Amino acid sequence: MEEAIRVFVSGTAAVFLGMGLVYLSIRVVALAVGWVTRGGEP
Amino acid sequence: MTQELLASLGGLAARSGFTHVTWGHGVMWLVAAGLMYLAVVRKFEPLLLLPIAFGVLVANLPLAGLMEPNEGLLWRFYHYGIQWEVIPPLIFLGLGALTDFGPLLSQPKLIFLGAGAQVGVYITFFCAYLMGFDLKEAGTIGIIGGADGPTTIYLASRMAPQMLGTVAVAAYSYMAMVPLIQPPVMKLLTTEAERRIRMKRTRKVHPAEKVIFPVVGSLMVILLVPASAPLMAMFMLGNLFRESKVVDRLTGTCQNELLNIVTIFLGISVGATMSAESFLHARVIFVFLLGLGAFVVSTASGVLIAKLMNLLSRDKINPLLGAAGVSAVPMAARVVHKVGAEADRHNYLLMYAMGPNIAGVLGTLIAAGVFLTLLG
Amino acid sequence: MIELCAPMAGNVWKIQCNPGDRVTENEPVVILEVMKMEAEVFAPAPGVVKDLRVKEGDAVDEDDVLVLIEPE
Secondary structure, eight states: OHHHHHHHHHHHHHHHHHHHHHHHHHHHHHHHHHHHHTTOOO | OHHHHHHHHHHHHHTSGGGGOOHHHHHHHHHHHHHHHHHHTSOSSHHHHHHHHHHHHHHTSTTOOTTOTTTOHHHHHIIIIIITTOHHHHHHHHHHHHOOOHHHHHSGGGHHHHHHHHHHHHHHHHHHHHTTOOHHHHHHHHGGGGTOHHHHHHHHHHHOGGGHHHHHHHHHHHHHTHHHHHHHHHHHHSOHHHHTOOOOOOOOOOHHHHHHHHHHHHHHHHHHOGGGHHHHHHHHHHHHHHHHOSOHHHHHHIIIIIHHHHHHHHHHHHHHTOOHHHHOSTHHHHHHHHHHHHHHHHHHHHHHHHHHHHHHOSSOOOGGGGGGGSOOTTHHHHHHHHHHHHHOTTOOOHHHHHHHHHHHHHHHHHHHHHHHHHHO | OEEEEOSSSEEEEEEOOOTTOEEOTTOEEEEEEETTEEEEEEOSSSEEEEEEOOOTTOEEOTTOEEEEEEEO
């Protein structure tokens, strides 16, 4: 039973964490591409 | 002379399948016929259900030995394609080449709707465990709620191969029934006013973002959950092919010939695992019930996460979009559009719904990777 | 003059009117096909169809002009 609860909690956390990381990478990439195409930061 | 003739005929009869047919076989033939009906007449996911149906039929022909270990033709497809974990990743190569991440990239916060829908996977996992399935089987049943055929098959082949055929048939059947399953749940959990919410115009996505995203995105996910690597890496490679726009031949092959070929082998191998011995148990009914529950709960958790996000932010999301986090692409997105149009015919939610729909694929991949890491 | 624009990118599947036709508010004027799903585009106000900017089978982007309507 403990293991099932552990899987439930860590699994849900991992999914949100993973999606959060992907979210951040989308925002960062968008920012970076925006800077570069405006001829700004290298 | 006649004695030898009769003996020879008798020998042939003893070695013919007709004399070895059991009730179990007969039931499986009916199952195969039922699946063929669903595929051909009702058009439920025919690309998968038709070869699965046929695999069920021929694997349940006595003495044919198509699933005989080391010798049977279908056993070889199953062993080298699925047990060696080659086919599901190749399917993802094709899917990645078909997927347009634009709708997700233009409104990134929708990714959390894809995450929310996966909560249903874990709730179903827990319920399955409480009902007596062991942890690995419960995880395999739970991932049905991710509404992703190849991921379900991949996880089952790793964690619970005895249930492979069952969970695959459940997953594809319920995916086809999404227009029936989702709307009642969506309407129960939302008010008419919420369903009429219009989404704001989203930003235009630069083509460079679409090329960089598969690389960076897969990096993040594979570093966090290395067990998701085989599927994630192939998904993103296919997407990279597509968005780079410099390998159109390869992209075309991935989207068409490759995907079709692998789908054929996937379907027939999965169907062939459904022997009478493995399928005709009372537990199979519970798998189907839990699988249905998985779709319902995932829809609900997706919608509820959207409502939660609306409490925390000024820009309101139409909560119906949460249902698209159930990654039956693009059916769930179409369902969201239709339910939204019922509330307000001028509301065109389809493209907004594709964002969470695709995010849901990533979410299911992560969830499967977590199950493998903790239980595999 | 009202420009009726495409609400989503897709393909023009059916054009439900001809130049010169009178249309009522919320009458479906064009049907788009987006990802194998049909989506009706409605006239925003009553008027007369002046010009069809697309034909059946054309691919359109979001905000492309589909039909010009002269309101009454």
